[in-house]
Amino acid sequence: MKKICIIGGCGHVGVPLGLALAERGFDVTLVDVNAGAVESINNRKPPFKEAGAAKILQDRIGKNLTATTNVEAVKEQDAVVFVTGTPVDEHHNPKINDVLKVVRTYLDLMNKEQLVILRSTIFPGTTGLIAELLRDKFGSAKLAFCPERIVQGEGVEEIFNLPQIIAPSSEEAYIEASAVFSKIAPKIIRLEAKEAELVKLITNTWRYLEFAAANAFYMMVEHEGLDFYTVYNALKEDYPRAKHFPSAGLAAGPCLFKDTMQLSAFYQNNFFLGQSAMLVNEGLPNFLVDQLEKKMGSLAHKKIALLGMTFKANNDDVRESLSFKIKKLLEFKMAKPLTHDPYAAGDFMPLDEVLKQAEGVVLGTPHDEYKNIALSVPFVDCWGFWKRV
Ligand SMILES: NC(=O)c1ccc[n+]([C@@H]2O[C@H](COP(=O)([O-])OP(=O)(O)OC[C@H]3O[C@@H](n4cnc5c(N)ncnc54)[C@H](O)[C@@H]3O)[C@@H](O)[C@H]2O)c1
Incomplete structure (x- = not known):
C-alpha cells in the first residue's frame, strides 16, 4: 500500500x-x-x-x-x-x-x-x-x-x-x-x-451536551442576577469531579450541532436530551443580547462591538458560528453591530475603530488578541474571559 x-x-x-x-x-x-x-x-x-x-x-x-x-x-x-x-x-x-x-x-x-x-x-x-x-x-x-x-x-x-x-x-x-x-x-x-458510526456521533454529541449543561447553568445563575463565574470557579476549585466542567460559551461549528441532529434523526426524534441541548445552545445568543439590553436599556441605534466571528477561539473558521446569529439579533433590536475578527476573512472592521465607536460589547469568540482589551463600556462575556467590573 x-x-x-x-x-x-x-x-x-x-x-x-x-x-x-x-x-x-x-x-x-x-x-x-x-x-x-x-x-x-x-x-x-x-x-x-x-x-x-x-x-x-x-x-x-x-x-x-x-x-x-x-x-x-x-x-x-x-x-x-x-x-x-x-x-x-x-x-x-x-x-x-x-x-x-x-x-x-x-x-x-x-x-x-x-x-x-x-x-x-x-x-x-x-x-x-x-x-x-x-x-x-x-x-x-x-x-x-x-x-x-x-x-x-x-x-x-x-x-x-x-x-x-x-x-x-x-x-x-x-x-x-x-x-x-x-x-x-x-x-x-x-x-x-x-x-463505529455511533462512536463518532456520540463523541461529538457528548461534547455538545457538556457545553449545553454549562450554558444552561450560566443562564440560570445570571438570570438570578449573580455572577456565573463566581459560582463556577468555586465549584471547580480543588474539586476533582468538576475538572472537566467546561466554561459557558457559544457551542457552534460545522460538527457538534449537525451530529446531534443526526443522532436525533437516528433515534426517530426520541433523543430529547439532544434536542434540549440544541435549544439551550441555540438560545444562548438570545440570552446574551437580552443581557446587554438589561445593562444598556434599548439597543436601538446604539453601536455594539461584536468581537470574534469564528466558531472557536484562535481559529479562522466561521462555519455555523453563532456570532452571526448574535449579529442578526442585534439588528432585530435596531442596534448597529460593529464586527471584528483577527483571523476570519469577511466584511469586518479594524479593532481600534470598533473599540473607538462601541457603546457596548459582546464577546463572540475569546481570541487571545482580545484578552488585554480595556473596556469602559457595558459588555457581555459568557466565556468568563474578561474580569468583570
Ligand atoms: N472539521 C472537523 O474538525 C471534523 C472533525 C472530524 C470529522 N469531521 C467530519 O468530516 C467531514 C468533512 O468535514 P470538513 O470539516 O473536512 O469539511 P470541509 O468542508 O472543510 O471539507 C470538505 C472538502 O470536500 C471538498 N469536496 C466537496 N465535494 C467534493 C467532491 N465531489 N470531490 C472532491 N472534493 C469535494 C470541498 O471542496 C472541501 O474542501 C464531515 O463529515 C465532518 O462532520 C470534521
Missing part, C-alpha cells in the same frame, strides 16, 4: 490526514473541487489555520504530496479515502444522498483492488449502503469506515496520538486499513460499521 488519494482532501479533515500520511511516507494526492484550496496547498500554504500544518506541507509538497482538481487521479491509487462534508437538511435529517452521490461520482474511475476508506462523520447505516454500491459495481466491497476524531485547528498534532477506529467490510479490508493507520495512530480499535 503506497499510493493514497483523499477525496475532499483540501478540507479541514483531509489536510491533517493527508499531511500525516505523507509524513509517514505514503504517496498522497489530495483531490478537491475547490480550486483555490488546491492552489493554496500546491503553493505550500495551508488553506486554513491548522497548527503544525505549514511545516509538514513545506517539507512534503512536490515530493510525496500533491493536490489536484483532476478526478482522474483516483485511477492510479491503492486506496481512496472519502472525506467530503455530510450536511443535514431543513428537516434536521442527514442528507445521505449527498454522501452516496460523491461516491457514485468517482465509482467509474475506481477499481475493485482499491481499498475504500470512509472518513466523514456519517449517519448510522451509511457504510452499509456504500458497501452495497461497491458490490453492485465490482462484485465485492473492500471498504473500511475509519472516522476522524481530531479537534479542528490542532488536528495535525492530535492525529498521531489518537486511537484509530476501523470498521471493515472484510478481513482483507481490515488488514489493509490497519496497515495504513498503524503508521499514524498509536492503537487500532476494531468495530462493526454501525458501532
Whole structure:
C-alpha cells in the first residue's frame, strides 16, 4: 500500500490526514473541487489555520504530496479515502444522498483492488449502503469506515496520538486499513460499521451536551442576577469531579450541532436530551443580547462591538458560528453591530475603530488578541474571559 488519494482532501479533515500520511511516507494526492484550496496547498500554504500544518506541507509538497482538481487521479491509487462534508437538511435529517452521490461520482474511475476508506462523520447505516454500491459495481466491497476524531485547528498534532477506529467490510479490508493507520495512530480499535458510526456521533454529541449543561447553568445563575463565574470557579476549585466542567460559551461549528441532529434523526426524534441541548445552545445568543439590553436599556441605534466571528477561539473558521446569529439579533433590536475578527476573512472592521465607536460589547469568540482589551463600556462575556467590573 503506497499510493493514497483523499477525496475532499483540501478540507479541514483531509489536510491533517493527508499531511500525516505523507509524513509517514505514503504517496498522497489530495483531490478537491475547490480550486483555490488546491492552489493554496500546491503553493505550500495551508488553506486554513491548522497548527503544525505549514511545516509538514513545506517539507512534503512536490515530493510525496500533491493536490489536484483532476478526478482522474483516483485511477492510479491503492486506496481512496472519502472525506467530503455530510450536511443535514431543513428537516434536521442527514442528507445521505449527498454522501452516496460523491461516491457514485468517482465509482467509474475506481477499481475493485482499491481499498475504500470512509472518513466523514456519517449517519448510522451509511457504510452499509456504500458497501452495497461497491458490490453492485465490482462484485465485492473492500471498504473500511475509519472516522476522524481530531479537534479542528490542532488536528495535525492530535492525529498521531489518537486511537484509530476501523470498521471493515472484510478481513482483507481490515488488514489493509490497519496497515495504513498503524503508521499514524498509536492503537487500532476494531468495530462493526454501525458501532463505529455511533462512536463518532456520540463523541461529538457528548461534547455538545457538556457545553449545553454549562450554558444552561450560566443562564440560570445570571438570570438570578449573580455572577456565573463566581459560582463556577468555586465549584471547580480543588474539586476533582468538576475538572472537566467546561466554561459557558457559544457551542457552534460545522460538527457538534449537525451530529446531534443526526443522532436525533437516528433515534426517530426520541433523543430529547439532544434536542434540549440544541435549544439551550441555540438560545444562548438570545440570552446574551437580552443581557446587554438589561445593562444598556434599548439597543436601538446604539453601536455594539461584536468581537470574534469564528466558531472557536484562535481559529479562522466561521462555519455555523453563532456570532452571526448574535449579529442578526442585534439588528432585530435596531442596534448597529460593529464586527471584528483577527483571523476570519469577511466584511469586518479594524479593532481600534470598533473599540473607538462601541457603546457596548459582546464577546463572540475569546481570541487571545482580545484578552488585554480595556473596556469602559457595558459588555457581555459568557466565556468568563474578561474580569468583570
Ligand atoms: N472539521 C472537523 O474538525 C471534523 C472533525 C472530524 C470529522 N469531521 C467530519 O468530516 C467531514 C468533512 O468535514 P470538513 O470539516 O473536512 O469539511 P470541509 O468542508 O472543510 O471539507 C470538505 C472538502 O470536500 C471538498 N469536496 C466537496 N465535494 C467534493 C467532491 N465531489 N470531490 C472532491 N472534493 C469535494 C470541498 O471542496 C472541501 O474542501 C464531515 O463529515 C465532518 O462532520 C470534521
